[in-house]
Amino acid sequence: MIAIHPLFDIPEIRAGDHLAAVLRDSLTSAGLWPLKTGDVLVVTQKIMSKAEGRMVDLSTVQPGEEALELAATTRKDARLVELVLRESSAVVRAVPHVLITRHRLGHVMANGGIDRSNIGPGEEERALLLPVDPDRSARELLDALAGPGAAGIGIVVSDSFGRPWRHGVVGVAIGAAGLPALVDRRGEEDRDGRRLEVTQIALADQIATAATLATGEGAESVPAALLRGLTLPPGESGAAALVRPLEEDLFR
Structure with a gap:
């Protein structure tokens, strides 16, 4: 049986905090330590980014011409728009109150993944960027918690995305280690003996x-x-495997 255990007693994370030690203490107090086969620890992007010092003081940001133009279109803070452009490889859509970009990691998302909610008291003039390399961050955290070479234990770094043609946000993986983020089942047979031709499972998502x-x-x-209580398939791939290559983008 699969069980989901929230970790309640994690303190406000600051730049430079030893996130693995904080999480180990929380797991211990919850009676969940040590980790064992079939465990996957899901860590929100927010605390990962905070620990890695990805907070930016907006007062230090000087908007450029493109940011000023997009800010006028989207009615957003020009300093925030400037940060979005720095974090992005392309602007996908810009309309009032909406700015969708392709993040440098390949994710198509609102505001370049930059967040200003739940980043801590007294941080109204700050913005939080995504980790530089979430897959690497997940691997480092897994090694710190379970040791290099640990099998059957995973880490997922989660964020919240909207989806085209659907209301609401869902959790998605932007980083993963210790498990195959994408499980390719093409070539297997279904229960009727038909060959699966396109089935790939976004396990980390x-x-x-x-x-x-x-x-x-x-x-x-x-x-x-x-x-x-998860049964993890063999193999390992980071969350980068979930990003569809540009040449397969059918909607441009």
């Missing part, structure tokens, strides 16, 4: 979405959750 049932999206103050 499924895990991230499940965890958000416990972590929430607002003032819940639950920035991590442990999924216990």
